[in-house]
Amino acid sequence: MSNKFKDTLLIGQTDFDMRANLNQKEPKFEQFWLDNQIYNKKMKLNENKKVFVLHDGPPYANGDLHIGHALNKTLKDFIIRYKNATGYFAPFIMGWDTHGLPIESAITKMGVDRKAMDSVSFRQLCYKYALEQVQNQANQFNRLGMFTDYETKYVTLTHDFEMSELRLFEKMYQKGLVYKDAKPIYWSPSSETALADSEIIYKDVTSPSIYVGCDVVNNKEFENTQLIIWTTTPWSLPSNQLIAVGEKIKYSLIEVENLDKKFILASDLLNQVSQNIGWENVKALKEFDANKLVGLNYVHPLYDQIISKVVLGHHVTSESGSGLVHVATGFGEDDFLIGKQNNIKPFAPIDNQGKFDDRISDLDPELVGMFYLDTNKIITKRLEQSHKLLKLKFLTHSYPHDWRTKQPVLYRCTLQWFVNLAPVKDEILKNVDQIDTHPKWAKRRLYQVLDERTDWTISRQRLWGVPIIAFYDQKII
Structure with missing residues (x-):
């Protein structure tokens, strides 16, 4: 009976599959975007339009992505795609933070004794591990369909990036903002290093x-x-x-x-x-x-x-x-x-x-x-x-x-490098006044945090980071 009536129905014909099967199709779409350089073609098409810049606060290059990374990047991806579709030149330059304690800890968990090897060898292990993590996370972001060109990414361990940090450090030093002193600062026994106020929970x-x-x-x-x-x-x-x-x-x-x-x-x-x-x-x-x-x-x-x-x-x-x-x-x-x-x-x-x-x-x-x-x-x-x-x-x-180990810290007097924020605080707060935030309370909170900041502890007792370039006269030390 059903076969008789089936022939009488006018059902539209389509080449679309009845099921999405996205786990099979998405990689094909992503590969098509890469092979045909869709992102770069869109950037070329929009290059003379008004610029919209999104500064991508970088994820840390340690381990697989989690739901927080996915939420962060997809929200940014929505904005970038919208801006590029509505008359803006809006590149999405992704970045990775590749220095610091978590990478040292990851190497140590592999059975490496940091104190039993020279600093150069240990830094080389950190460098290799960090690049592996960047590639791993880039592959995972690609599966999320990020609208970007991974060849334009920034990575904080590159020579050019480290030199830009040191040039900024030199500018601060020339302005008299950088000094070295022994005074109580936040000290983490679990990480064996000084911490800045922003690293405290x-x-x-x-x-x-x-x-x-x-x-x-x-x-x-x-x-x-x-x-x-x-x-x-x-x-x-x-x-x-x-x-x-x-x-x-x-x-x-x-x-x-x-x-x-x-x-x-x-x-x-x-x-x-x-x-x-x-x-x-x-x-x-x-x-x-x-x-x-x-x-x-x-x-x-x-x-x-x-x-x-x-x-x-x-x-x-x-x-x-x-x-x-x-x-x-x-x-x-x-x-x-x-x-x-x-x-x-x-x-x-x-x-x-x-x-x-x-x-x-x-x-x-x-x-x-x-x-x-x-x-x-x-x-x-x-x-x-x-x-x-x-x-x-x-x-x-x-x-x-x-904030990393979740262990108690103490105030402890040690010799560290600091940035004196007092001479530039007014200028910083004026710049905060010129920005808009959503929600509005975020701006008030940012202003309060910066206004209450004392001198900034910038040195860390770690091997994997950007060295502070300092020379001493042997006659006076």
Whole structure:
């Protein structure tokens, strides 16, 4: 019956297949575009039209593409195709970022011991691996149907590209923007290198929060008295060099029922500290300005043979803590500046891997070779035994991490190269004012980030990258 009626139907005839079979046809289309140079012909056709430039922020040449790469490139491809179809000369020049830690890590995972071979041989392995990854990703982008010519791509490891970076570096140096100095910067023990602000992410961590009493000495007015400091980094206490007070803060001398010592802290924080420590029946004996504390001597919280002093600190507030700040000049930017103002050299006895090194051996040989975070328990235990630990709690807070390894970083004083952004910041922000972004909030965020940026750390303690070209006079180093 069905065959009788089939002949009576007027059904259109077509050469199109009933199924798309794109997995078979797409490679043929792509090969047709390549063989006939469709992209280059379109560029030739549009070469005298208004130019539209898309700057392709490059993917990193390490491993296969993922869905993020596909989304990024297809969105750009939509824009480029549209612009070329609506009266613009819109080339799509793709690029690859081929330097840095991920490639070093990939080579190391292959069983290569970076420290057991010379730097040239290791760099050659990185170079070869990076080019292999570029070709692999280019083949995968081609399967996505990118409207581009892969022969015009830019790759950051090429001689011309590296020379362009060094010429820009020279310009910055000639303008007095580049300098070398030892100061605290973000340091990643997991990557064994310095990091810039842009390479930092924040994750919540749980840290020990401790109130510590430091014994005042050589002062009759404050006999049997402790200065209260608060920190979430007990590991930094071996490097304590000063205690800072705030110039405009009022301080109180207090006594606590059933305790034989008196204590000094910011008046505004008296109730908060008492509650956190668990003190009851606290009596304020007297109140005074910060200047009364400046120059006061105290015993180091861990090492009785070290006597340090109290100084003014521009960063000290009475919003949290105790109003007296533990200063370790090698482990914080504000601490470093206070040390500099008081002619104290930074002390940061932690090596590239985040372990205490021989610089602490005379003071505390037990800590040598220990990872800095692993010393928190030892240090808090010692403070408890010496009756200087007033309270130990645990606090969940946001803490900086290495964006690649997702491991914690620390501020650590090391010798690095920097770019001074202050002389050019106004010009940078004026340029930001001239751009449009979609969505609008992205522009405000970009402006804020750039406005808050301090000096830019540009050096890295890695082998696979563009070397900083610097020559030294042997007579003065």
